[in-house]
Amino acid sequence: MEQVSTNRSHGGTQGVYTHQSATTGTPMTFSVFVPDHEPGQRLPVLWYLSGLTCTHANVTEKGEYRAACARAGVIFIAPDTSPRGDDVPDDAAYDFGKGAGFYVDATQEPWSAQFRMRSYIEQELPALVAQHFPVDMDRQGITGHSMGGHGALTIGLRNPDRFRSVSAFSPIVSPLNCPWGNKALTGYLGPDKAAWREYDACALIEDGARLPALLVDQGEADNFLHEQLKTGLLVMACRKAGIPATIRMHPGYDHSYYFISSFMADHVAWHAERLKA
Numbered sequence: 001m002e003q004v005s006t007n008r009s010h011g012g013t014q015g016v017y018t019h020q021s022a023t024t025g026t027p028m029t030f031s032v033f034v035p036d037h038e039p040g041q042r043l044p045v046l047w048y049l050s051g052l053t054c055t056h057a058n059v060t061e062k063g064e065y066r067a068a069c070a071r072a073g074v075i076f077i078a079p080d081t082s083p084r085g086d087d088v089p090d091d092a093a094y095d096f097g098k099g100a101g102f103y104v105d106a107t108q109e110p111w112s113a114q115f116r117m118r119s120y121i122e123q124e125l126p127a128l129v130a131q132h133f134p135v136d137m138d139r140q141g142i143t144g145h146s147m148g149g150h151g152a153l154t155i156g157l158r159n160p161d162r163f164r165s166v167s168a169f170s171p172i173v174s175p176l177n178c179p180w181g182n183k184a185l186t187g188y189l190g191p192d193k194a195a196w197r198e199y200d201a202c203a204l205i206e207d208g209a210r211l212p213a214l215l216v217d218q219g220e221a222d223n224f225l226h227e228q229l230k231t232g233l234l235v236m237a238c239r240k241a242g243i244p245a246t247i248r249m250h251p252g253y254d255h256s257y258y259f260i261s262s263f264m265a266d267h268v269a270w271h272a273e274r275l276k277a
C-alpha cells in the first residue's frame with residue numbers, strides 16, 4: 001500500500017492511499033479519515049460507497065464528514081466505484097463500466113476479470129485496512145449514496161454479522177426495477193434475473209434478509225427519484241418484513257453533495273451510536 005497524501009483536518013488525519021488489488025488486477029485508490037486517538041486504541045469504522053461517476057474524491061472533498069467523525073471517534077473509509085486503468089474495459093455511457101461497478105462480481109465478458117467490486121469491498125479492502133489502520137473490525141457500519149446506497153444496503157443485508165449499522169443516502173433500492181439497474185446487471189451478470197436478486201435490496205429483504213435498523217435520507221427534488229431510485233419500494237419491503245426503517249423524505253433537496261453533506265453528520269452520529277463498544 002502506498003500513501004498518496006495526508007492532510008491534518010478537524011483534529012484527525014485525512015489520507016489517500018493506493019494499492020495493487022489482487023481482486024480487480026488493477027491499482028485501486030481509497031481514502032481514510034482517522035480521528036486522533038489514544039495510542040493502541042482501535043476505532044469503529046464507517047464505510048462510504050459512492051455513486052455513479054465517482055471516485056473516492058467526491059465524498060472526501062464534498063461530503064463534510066470529518067467534523068462529525070472526529071467528534072464521534074469514527075474512522076471513515078471511501079473506496080473507488082470501479083477498477084481503473086487503460087486496460088480496463090469501459091462503456092461510453094456514464095452509468096456502465098468505469099465509475100459504475102455497481103458493487104457486483106461480474107460474470108460476463110469482458111467485465112468479469114476486473115469488475116469484482118463485491119469481493120473487493122467485502123474481502124480484500126477490509127483485510128488491507130485491518131493491517132494498516134487502527135480499526136476495530138468488530139464495529140463496522142456501512143453507508144453510501146445512490147449506486148453506493150445500493151451497495152451499502154445489499155452488502156449490509158448480505159453480511160449482518162459484519163455490519164452493525166446500515167444507512168444510505170438516495171439509494172437505488174431495486175436494480176431489478178429501474179433502468180440503471182437493468183442496464184448494469186444485464187451487462188455484468190447476464191439476462192437471468194434470478195442471479196440479480198443478491199444485488200437487489202428489496203429482493204434480498206423479500207428473500208428473508210433482515211437488518212436491526214435502517215436510516216435512509218432522500219431528497220424530494222432528486223431528478224432520479226421516480227425513475228431510478230424508487231424509495232417507495234424500500235418503504236414497502238421494510239414494512240412487510242418488519243424492519244424498523246427510518247426513511248426520511250426531504251422537500252427541496254436534490255441528488256447532489258449539497259444534499260448528502262446536509263445529512264452526513266446525522267448518519268455519522270447514528271452509526272456511532274450503534275458502534276459504541
Ligand SMILES: N[C@@H](CCC(=O)N[C@@H](CS)C(=O)NCC(=O)O)C(=O)O
Pocket residue numbers: 050051052053054058094145146147255256257
Ligand atoms: N449524468 C449525471 C449523473 C451522475 C450523478 O449524478 N452521479 C452522482 C452519483 S449517482 C454523483 O455523486 N456525482 C458526482 C458528484 O456530484 O460529485 C452526471 O454524470 O453528472
